[in-house]
Amino acid sequence: MTRIILGVEYDGSGFSGWQWQPEKRSIQQTLEQALSKVADQPVTVTCAGRTDAGVHAFEQVAHFDVDAERELHAWMLGGNSNLPDDVKITWVKAAVNDFHARYSAIARFYRYIILNRPAKPALQHGRVTWCYNPLDAGKMHQAAQYLIGNHDFSSFRAQGCQSKSPWRIMHFIDVYRHEDQVIMDISANAFLHHMVRNIAGVLMAIGMGKQPVDWTRELLEVKSRKLGGITAPPDGLYLGGVYYPEHYGIAKHPVFDKLPADAKRFD
Structure with missing residues (x-):
C-alpha cells in the first residue's frame, strides 16, 4: 500500500462539513468518490482537522492509502476532473516514514x-x-x-x-x-x-x-x-494551513514562522 498526501481547498458553503454524514453532502464523501474513480477501488481519506458546515479551507491536508499504481500528477488531474467546482486538490505527494495527516501535525x-x-x-x-x-x-x-x-x-x-x-x-x-x-x-x-x-x-x-x-x-x-x-x-x-515536521517535506505556510521553536504536536 502507498500513502498519498493531498493539499485540498474548498468553499464550505455548500457542504455539511468535512465528515461523512448520511444523506448530506460532505467534503470527505465528495473527495473519496472522486479519488475512488481514479484508483478504480474504494478510497478512504483522512484529514488534518475536520471542519464544520459552512467552513472553508485555503489548505486542508489529507492522506489515503492505496495499492493502485498511478503517477502522482494523475491523482490531482484525475481527482480534479471528478470533483465539483467548490472543492479541488492543489498538490499531491507520496508520504514518507510514518506520516499521518492528523497525528503528525504540530x-x-x-x-x-x-x-x-x-x-x-x-x-x-x-x-x-x-x-x-x-x-x-x-x-x-x-x-x-x-x-x-x-x-x-x-x-x-x-x-x-x-x-x-x-x-x-x-x-x-x-x-x-x-x-x-x-x-x-x-x-x-x-x-x-x-x-x-x-x-x-x-x-x-x-x-x-x-x-x-x-x-x-x-x-x-x-x-x-x-x-x-x-x-x-x-x-x-x-x-489556512497545517504545519508538520520538516522531514515530511510538506511546505510550511509563512505564518508558522511565528511558532515557538519547541512547538510539539498534540497527543
Whole structure:
C-alpha cells in the first residue's frame, strides 16, 4: 500500500462539513468518490482537522492509502476532473516514514474574516462574516493575547464537544484591520469543537465595546461555556494551513514562522 498526501481547498458553503454524514453532502464523501474513480477501488481519506458546515479551507491536508499504481500528477488531474467546482486538490505527494495527516501535525492555522461595514456583502456572501457595528481591532488584538499559552479552554468549546481534554496550547492570535475587513489569524496545536468561532464571538463583543478587554482572561478562569458569549457564524472561517515536521517535506505556510521553536504536536 502507498500513502498519498493531498493539499485540498474548498468553499464550505455548500457542504455539511468535512465528515461523512448520511444523506448530506460532505467534503470527505465528495473527495473519496472522486479519488475512488481514479484508483478504480474504494478510497478512504483522512484529514488534518475536520471542519464544520459552512467552513472553508485555503489548505486542508489529507492522506489515503492505496495499492493502485498511478503517477502522482494523475491523482490531482484525475481527482480534479471528478470533483465539483467548490472543492479541488492543489498538490499531491507520496508520504514518507510514518506520516499521518492528523497525528503528525504540530499546529493548525485558521483565519477568520469579518466584513465590517454598514452594507451586507454581495460578492463575498457566504465567505465572510458581516458585522455592521464598528469594531476596534486594536482592543480585539489586546484581548486575544490573554489566550496565548497552555490553557483550559472550556469557556470556548461547544457544549457537545467530544474531546477528552479542554486543554490546548495557543501559539499566537493576531487581530488586525485591512480596509473594511477585520481579520483574526490564530494557531494552536489543536482546536476544540467551535473553539475558533467562540473566540471570534467573544472578540467581536469586545471590539464593539460590549465587554472589557480582559473579558477573555475572565472567561478562561471561570471555565464555563454558558458565560462565553455567542458562537460566531462559520461563513468567515478558513482552515489556512497545517504545519508538520520538516522531514515530511510538506511546505510550511509563512505564518508558522511565528511558532515557538519547541512547538510539539498534540497527543
